[in-house]
Amino acid sequence: MEHRQLGRTGLRVSRMGLGTLTWGRDTGEGEAAGLLKTFWEAGGTLVDTADVYADGGAECLLGRLLGGLVPRRDIVVATKAGSVPDPDRRFDTSRRHLLGALDASLARLGTDYVDLWQVHAFDPYTPLDETLQALDTAIASGRARYAGVSNFSGWQLAKAATWQLAGVAGGGAGTVGGRTRLASTQMEYSLLQRGVEREVLPAALDLGVGLLPSSPLGRGVLTGKYRDATPPDSRGASAHLAPFVAPYLDEEAGRVVDAVATAADGLAVTPLEVSLAWVRDRPGVTAPLVGARNAEQLTAALSVEGLTLPDEICQALDDVSAPVHRYPDQDWSTL
Template sequence: MQQRHLGRTGLRVSRLALGTMTWGRDTDEHEAREQLTAFVDAGGTLVDTAAGYADGDSERVLGRLLGEVVPRENLVLATKGGVSRRGGHRVVDVSRRTLLAELDGSLRRLGVDTVDLWQLHTWSPAVPLEETLSALDFAVSSGRARYVGISNYTGWQTAHAATYQQAWPGRATLASTQVEYSLLQRGIEREVLPAAEALGLGVLPWSPLGRGVLTGKYRAGTPADSRAASPHFERFVGVYLDKRSYRIVDAVCRAAEGLGLSPLEVALAWVRDRPGVTAPVVGARTAAQLRGSLTVDDIELPPEISAALDDVSAPPLGYPERR
């Protein structure tokens, strides 16, 4: 698998990342081992998890597999902090105290002394930004994290945080931003992508397959074993089961038929090669599903196909993005 630099840093990562959101909940340890093995065998290095995934079980499963499946030094290990679940409810807390406690918890669950990339899972106006960012500085200066990034920040939030970190020597410069990006969700093209490009952040798209909808599996209904049929993901997937999405999915499927590829390969290759993108984060419930994504490394879409997909999925842009 080809490698890319993460933003303007010297860190090189595989141009596909393995996402582990389902590990420890919908994906058991046996399937997780199969996924990690397949990913590493394909040349993948970047593995992404979070303290909030499955109440920390995603990190626990990954930690048990480190060293068993692949030497720790062969992976670029990424995790996130700031989001957790308490009493069945999603809780956002990006205070310095909570973030650093969560990072220490992540290190314990992963069984490592340091992670390669630690990311703020989301923005919160409840905490001063300078306090939140100070946790990133301490994580790097104390050796707990080698690089730091953000996730799910808007364009102005991305620019504000990155500029603040670059304004004074000694602060931990942001390496990346992890945001949703696919043919079904191109909202980051308005402000986030331009901000990331201007400030040197690599972009790690999550849900590059439109939460699974771009595989075409929902064209004839909702399969019983799909995410849309899962109580955890029914609403998560359902937002893209609308007329606009079906029109885009039909275009992807037609392109796939003409190229002799799967819809998954077409959709994933499109987002992987968008300007500014470092590595789409690909998650799967089973190893078999993941292997369908790993074939994309040898695929490049013809320019005319990419242009046609751009047209059918173009987000509405106006003032001030276009003048």
């Protein structure tokens, strides 16, 4: 598998990442072991998790597999902190919470450091500079190698990345008063969700922040398996994941899925491969994060490695899935 630089850092990661959202809940240890080994054997390195996935169960499961099943040095472990199971306040990115969460993640993962530590979401109740100082502390202490954010809007990402770059220019990360540049931002991005193209992606490109797309298959809908009905073994049929899939089962999404299926037929590949190749090769994208239920599904996703979509196919898919961007994105002189 090819590798790419993560933003403007020296860290190289596989251009496809493995997501662990369902590990420890829907995905047991045997299935997870099969997924991780299949991914590693294909040359994959980037494995993404979070401290709240399965209430910490995903990190525990990944920790049990690291070192024993695959060498720890071969895996770029990315985790997140800041999301809390509290209905009154979903996010807490205070220094106290973040650094405590990092220590707990390291204990569950059974490792001294994580390669990429990400703020799970923007917290409007905590000053942004306090949140970013927690990232700097984690890097300076060696508990994290690189830092990123997740689910930040365009202005939030631009403010955070610019704040960090000002510190880098003023003395460099690891020096007195220095700060570490943001390596990445993780956002949902697919042919069914192109909202990041409005402001997040332009900010990331300008500031040298790599994009890690989550749900690159439109929460599974872009595989085409929901075209006729909801398969009983799918996430769409799951009591706790059905609401996650439902927004992408409307008529508009159906037109995009039909276009993907037509392109796949013409190229003699699968809709899954077309959808993944499209998002993987978008400007600014470092590595889509794929969450597969079993090794067979993951193998199917990894088969996209040898596929590059023709320009005319990309353009057709761009056209059918294009989001509506008017003022101020549209040239004001044409309004």
